[in-house]
Amino acid sequence: MEVKADDEVGIDPLLRPMRCGQCGYRLKGLAEAGRCPECGLEYSPRRVVLFGWACGRKADVANMRARDIWWKSIGFAAFAVWIAFTNWQHGTSHFLLLWLLLWALWLVWGLYHRKRNTTDAPRPTQVRLFAEGFAQRDGVGEVTLKRWAPRYSDTYQQIGANRFRFRICWKWMGFEITSPVDIEFDCDPDTAIRIREHIEWCRQQGAHTAGTGCPH
Numbered sequence: 001m002e003v004k005a006d007d008e009v010g011i012d013p014l015l016r017p018m019r020c021g022q023c024g025y026r027l028k029g030l031a032e033a034g035r036c037p038e039c040g041l042e043y044s045p046r047r048v049v050l051f052g053w054a055c056g057r058k059a060d061v062a063n064m065r066a067r068d069i070w071w072k073s074i075g076f077a078a079f080a081v082w083i084a085f086t087n088w089q090h091g092t093s094h095f096l097l098l099w100l101l102l103w104a105l106w107l108v109w110g111l112y113h114r115k116r117n118t119t120d121a122p123r124p125t126q127v128r129l130f131a132e133g134f135a136q137r138d139g140v141g142e143v144t145l146k147r148w149a150p151r152y153s154d155t156y157q158q159i160g161a162n163r164f165r166f167r168i169c170w171k172w173m174g175f176e177i178t179s180p181v182d183i184e185f186d187c188d189p190d191t192a193i194r195i196r197e198h199i200e201w202c203r204q205q206g207a208h209t210a211g212t213g214c215p216h
């Protein structure tokens with residue numbers, strides 16, 4: 001797996017994007033704010049782009065941490081062994097073969113998309129946190145922003161010294177209906193606090209601009 005330089009994958013303490021979320025252009029060394037020279041997308045410390053790995057229901061081979069792919073593969077293999085073990089006398093080898101075929105397809109399909117997702121991006125998934133809204137997608141490219149709304153709650157979890165999981169969920173009567181954002185990313189704890197402050201700012205801005213009908 002390709003290893004990218006640290007300064008491309010971490011998050012700038014001032015929250016300036018290091019890569020354009022739309023085309024993957026390296027923005028490091030350019031002015032603090034401006035337009036991407038490649039695709040023209042506006043960038044600034046107020047337009048945060050996090051690159052990381054997808055978690056929870058959003059995770060698949062194409063966007064999760066490489067380590068987790070092996071854990072999920074072990075799950076598939078364990079089920080195959082269980083089928084073989086519990087049905088060995090009934091001749092269920094066809095079912096077992098089908099299962100192994102599905103596993104292989106799942107892995108090949110996922111790895112193909114993973115390769116595409118990381119061609120222009122330092123990590124397979126990205127989250128954009130703008131005043132106009134938020135979005136998560138795999139790889140680089142266009143997104144449709146969801147407006148900040150009170151029904152969306154955000155949660156943070158520190159899962160390592162410099163590793164965080166950030167989620168935006170829509171819960172209804174205690175049940176999670178959707179989780180439009182679920183990402184794991186690397187950054188230092190101070191920067192993580194700044195990201196939380198940024199989201200608070202986005203929510204306030206979103207409340208002010210709600211109803212203007214302007215998507216950008």
Ligand SMILES: [Zn+2]
Pocket residue numbers: 020021022023024025036037038039040041
């Ligand atoms: Zn760009």
